[in-house]
Amino acid sequence: SEAEAMFRRIGITFAVYGEGGDPDRLIPFDMFPRVFAADEWRRLERGIKQRARALNAFLSDVYNRAEIIKAGRIPARLVYENEAFERAVVGFKPPRGVYSHIVGIDLVRTGADEFYVLEDNCRTPSGVSYMLENREIMMRMFPQLFQETRIAPVETYPALLRRTLGSVAPHKCEGEPCVVILTPGHFNSAYYEHSFLADMMGVELVEGHDLFVEGDYCWMRTTEGPRRVDVIYRRIDDAFIDPLCFRPDSMLGVPGLMNVYRSGGVTIASAPGAGVADDKAIYTFVPDMVRFYLGEEPILKNVPTWQCAKRDDRAYVLENLAELVVKEVHGSGGYGMLVGPKSTKAEIELFAEKIRARPENYIAQPTLALSTCPTFVDAGIAPRHVDLRPYCLVGEKVELVPGGLPR
Template sequence: MFDEMTGDGGVRPPYHDIAAWLEAMGPEAMELKRLEAETLFRRIGITFAVYGEGGDPERLIPFDLIPRVFSAEEWRTLSRGITQRARALNAFLWDVYHRGEILKAGVIPADLIYRNAAFLPEMMGVDPPGRIYSHIVGIDIVRTGPHEFLVLEDNCRTPSGVSYVLENREIMMRMFPDLFAGGRVLPVDGYPDMLRATLEEVAPPACKGDPTCVVLTPGPLNSAYYEHSFLADQMGVELVEARDLFVDEGKVWMKTTQGPSRVDVIYRRIDDDFIDPLVFRPESVLGVAGLMNAYRSGGVTIVSAPGAGVADDKAVYCYVPDMIRFYLGEKAILKNVPTWKCSEPEDCAYVLAHLDEVVVKEVHGSGGYGMLIGPKSTAAERDVFARKIREAPGVFIAQPTLDLSTVPSLSPLGPSPRHVDFRPFALVGKDIRLTPGGLTRVALREGSLVVNSSQGGGVKDTWVLTE
């Protein structure tokens, strides 16, 4: 198991300042600071909701004080790989909603796309500005060694978590200003400006003057509502719900006290099915009637585009290295985790015979749900999954149980290694922009590999160092 602070022995160079800081602080002072951070999170209201649970669904996101650190060289490799992947995924989306060349070439099975629940026939032939379908791409990355970074999955629809990136840094700088005094940690606070610039760059060609952008939220009961309101506030744009918008003559308008105001770009944080009740779910009260017609006619830009989710399906994920070769003529800088597709009989037979060794995931699952972690499962749990896989093999993939890297995290026994993953955010407009850092999620339970906040995980500040 690779520990990112100690490596194979001794403290690795990126962590020298952190090691000295931990020694100087001592466990008692760190515990007091942990309680102070919790108070700050509570005062600010940095929460998330867990659906399906009784009582108050709002929880404080667990925050671990010990940062995760990347050297400048490590970040160069990561940023090149993330940028490459974001380009290929957008090229793929434009292709499958137009000529489907990658399908005709037999690189990806056509049925995997056209029969995919996330594929929207309504998007066929639609040309978003700049041919960009996924404007905010969140790439989930794990580390297994000093130079081994693997992509666990892609998030092309509405990846969440960037508000924690910004708030984690704000709280660390407020509590430990001396750690940042030397200027070695690259800032992350430029993200809202970069996001707004990206939104403005993809405004419809007919837009004249400065584009009006809004964040469309399902409302306060959504699990990521804090982030929706936070980003709208940081960008200086309106946070709206469906009742605040209407469509007239192929354009989208926002109700204001001064009368209707034209909207050019909608950063939507609602799922495809709820966007427009005239096209998708007729019972939806979260979407805007007529929005899809306005979008298809070029009256408004939706960020990210409806139908972008077909690129982050876990079965389609297996083919992203092939997309990179097909569209870019390059070899993938960041490799995929080896994956068995249960839709293929040989792979399915292997998975069923090794359920106690592999991690099984639903291709449309998220948030740590719909998973079986074989080595930590019971015989009864494996029997349930075996039945599910036999009944609908195409619904599942499987991956080896990875030896994820660890980062020191606070525990009752002091700093202890805990498994982490990483979600950087690529903003795709006229250029691809990356904030130096991202969301590090940590499995706070000893030995756990599940980092999702809904499953007991927490978050850390992520540092990228200068040269």
């Protein structure tokens, strides 16, 4: 198709490992857009921004005064025993108190006016480049659609992201902040996105060996000599950021970077340790965070969730595994899941044993009757269940472009 030819020419790919052959795949293109009316989007925007503010308030709290834990609203073990909780940043507050600067909120729709948050992504949510490139291809292929209808633009995202990152530069920053994107390298599944965003934002794309620490600052090696870095938009996991603080075998990070971060010499976006807020066991408590920190009622609902660590919840889940979706609390990307209605009896029995052995590692949710969207498939046009990931930017302001990545 014309769209696939454009994607191939531009090089819009993502990587899938473990299936043999060439891991690079073209991003799927569907000519049928996911459509939201303006009033629907305004409600979603309010709910997404509210949730992003609450998640950041939670992170600021648990790494400092822990008032929500003292108040008994969230069990301490879910935070302090969480593998995403980073003790290296306890007592430290980043610029503007922002821990998660790019929040991806995965939404599903079950009815005309029924939206649910499926999960939160507070670390390094990916996919926004595909939203932008998809819109660009749509505008090329169907220009009349954009001429005849009032479609809200999404192409402002890179400029908003650049402004957001600049707004959280450390207090020691002098003049225009130097922002870089730290990538694991071209073998990473999202490398196309890292390169795309760096190009669109007009910032440098760097790997760990391009940066070094000297004095109280982080520096970038350039052909004109070292240049001080103020903000690092990192697209590597916490464990690889600094081999002197986290995994000593990391070749992707910058030795000594955490010392500079804690001394206020550089901002890391999103902050190390932000992942504790998007853990699936913590997810259950996000509506309580909204009430506790913001004094508001949640605009967006959670999917009803059973925590297998609770005896009564566990009994219900084990009794109804064939009808539920079960997830690992620390899992992501669809790994470690059981989709009961699509699983064999043997798979269900095996998963039940896993739950009995480590119940605190699992939560369960009902299978929702998701809304569908017309989708172009090999056989023609067919309805397909969809979700949506909008990207909320948190800095001096909380901002959201009117779009997202549908899947």
